[in-house]
Amino acid sequence: MSKDKIILFDDKKNCCACGACMNVCPKDAIRMEEDEYGFLYPQIDETKCVQCGACKKVCAYQNEQVKNAPIKCYAAVNKNKAELMKSASGGIFAAMATSVLKEGGVVFGAALDFEDGHAHPHHVAVRELSQLYRLQGSKYVQSAIENTYMEAKKELDSGKKVLFSGTPCQIAGLYGYLRKEYENLCTVDVICHGVPSARMFDDFLQNETKKRNAKSVKNYIFRDKKKGWGMNGRIQFEMKNGTEKIVYIPARLASYNTFFLDGFNYRENCYSCKYACSKRSGDVTLGDYWGIERENPELLKNKEFDVENGISCIIANSKKGMDKIQDIFDMSMYKTQFEKIANKNGQLKHSSKRPEKRENLMKLYSQKGYSSIDEYFHKKYRKQIIVHTIFNAFPIGVRLKIKKVLHK
Numbered sequence: 001m002s003k004d005k006i007i008l009f010d011d012k013k014n015c016c017a018c019g020a021c022m023n024v025c026p027k028d029a030i031r032m033e034e035d036e037y038g039f040l041y042p043q044i045d046e047t048k049c050v051q052c053g054a055c056k057k058v059c060a061y062q063n064e065q066v067k068n069a070p071i072k073c074y075a076a077v078n079k080n081k082a083e084l085m086k087s088a089s090g091g092i093f094a095a096m097a098t099s100v101l102k103e104g105g106v107v108f109g110a111a112l113d114f115e116d117g118h119a120h121p122h123h124v125a126v127r128e129l130s131q132l133y134r135l136q137g138s139k140y141v142q143s144a145i146e147n148t149y150m151e152a153k154k155e156l157d158s159g160k161k162v163l164f165s166g167t168p169c170q171i172a173g174l175y176g177y178l179r180k181e182y183e184n185l186c187t188v189d190v191i192c193h194g195v196p197s198a199r200m201f202d203d204f205l206q207n208e209t210k211k212r213n214a215k216s217v218k219n220y221i222f223r224d225k226k227k228g229w230g231m232n233g234r235i236q237f238e239m240k241n242g243t244e245k246i247v248y249i250p251a252r253l254a255s256y257n258t259f260f261l262d263g264f265n266y267r268e269n270c271y272s273c274k275y276a277c278s279k280r281s282g283d284v285t286l287g288d289y290w291g292i293e294r295e296n297p298e299l300l301k302n303k304e305f306d307v308e309n310g311i312s313c314i315i316a317n318s319k320k321g322m323d324k325i326q327d328i329f330d331m332s333m334y335k336t337q338f339e340k341i342a343n344k345n346g347q348l349k350h351s352s353k354r355p356e357k358r359e360n361l362m363k364l365y366s367q368k369g370y371s372s373i374d375e376y377f378h379k380k381y382r383k384q385i386i387v388h389t390i391f392n393a394f395p396i397g398v399r400l401k402i403k404k405v406l407h408k
């Protein structure tokens with residue numbers, strides 16, 4: 001008698017694309033395929049599937065998961081200024097990764113590679129300090145896990161220390177896949193409010209290339225710190241005459257980044273994310289310590305805590321996470337409270353709200369292409385564009401003063 005056909009998910013709300021099912025399949029019968037918006041979903045090749053059910057067992061999203069309550073919280077910065085400046089917030093990930101690499105371990109995380117001018121955000125393994133830069137900096141787009149869970153398991157089984165980082169659902173996915181405790185594994189989840197698809201991100205870059213009459217995109221940094229700790233993008237173009245051009249785009253002047261900040265372009269399950277809460281999937285949670293000016297103003301008297309260069313929040317969720325953090329010397333850290341961090345990071349308490357217009361915007365994108373939603377942005381966000389263009393023309397010192405007044 002043949003077994004029932006396997007249904008991986010019955011609703012898009014129940015799949016985060018961690019790819020645990022694809023990594024575990026003994027018949028290599030599962031592939032990730034794009035939907036109409038470019039979001040990845042696992043699809044079974046029925047000709048290969050033997051209905052063993054391994055894929056259903058490892059699905060963390062649909063099975064109960066162990067989550068850890070915060071033990072201690074800190075405000076922290078990496079003392080190494082060069083590392084701090086390459087990082088989105090306080091550079092704590094780089095400090096943790098450096099200590100693991102120096103002990104001969106392997107670090108997994110999200111890299112943004114470019115192939116023929118097209119962006120490819122995906123998880124990779126880094127074994128050398130010289131390659132760590134690939135994982136540094138936030139990439140506000142879904143990073144494809146590919147076969148990194150499998151790779152991490154091999155490293156863990158060989159006894160190597162592994163630091164695996166990603167969004168909370170990707171970390172839960174890793175545990176779902178491993179189904180076993182490893183003493184040599186430490187995990188980092190980032191505070192996350194949702195991820196857009198890799199296709200939409202690439203379409204945004206291609207649209208910018210066309211608008212600026214460039215040949216192709218060579219690199220993109222979501223949060224360049226040249227203009228301070230914030231959300232300022234930096235695109236590196238190759239021009240048609242062979243020269244290079246760097247363009248800085250503050251988030252509120254770019255359609256993709258504004259839609260991201262306002263929650264218009266996330267994956268379906270992000271709007272009901274079960275990891276957007278105080279109980280975390282990783283041993284350590286990292287985020288920006290937004291609001292430190294109000295929550296811990298006394299720390300800003302310390303020269304190392306500079307709001308121009310970025311400050312992290314660390315939440316230690318397990319003994320292993322606590323030990324890892326205590327191990328790091330290149331970091332200044334001071335205790336704070338979970339509530340203080342959560343005040344400006346709502347994702348530690350609830351998932352992002354689904355804007356009413358999300359459906360219309362995504363439909364417009366899938367039917368008429370990225371340029372149509374970019375045009376929509378320039379029409380509907382005119383006031384925002386004017387205000388932010390003026391604001392960004394001021395030197396950083398003046399901008400910080402304006403922000404301080406606005407936040408009072």
Ligand SMILES: Cc1cc2nc3c(=O)[nH]c(=O)nc-3n(C[C@H](O)[C@H](O)[C@H](O)COP(=O)(O)OP(=O)(O)OC[C@H]3O[C@@H](n4cnc5c(N)ncnc54)[C@H](O)[C@@H]3O)c2cc1C
Pocket residue numbers: 086087088089090091092093094108109110121135136137138139140141142143165166167170188190191192193194195286287288289290312345347
């Ligand atoms: C999609 C997304 C949304 C986020 N939203 C918030 C938020 O609302 N509030 C907040 O405080 N912080 C948020 N963060 C986290 C924040 O941007 C920093 O990543 C975090 O503070 C760590 O900073 P760092 O300076 O220590 O390290 P960095 O060097 O800046 O960050 C590197 C770390 O981020 C991971 N990473 C980068 N991009 C991705 C990705 N696409 N998918 C999975 N992992 C990734 C890397 O694997 C690595 O662990 C978000 C991060 C992402 C990726």
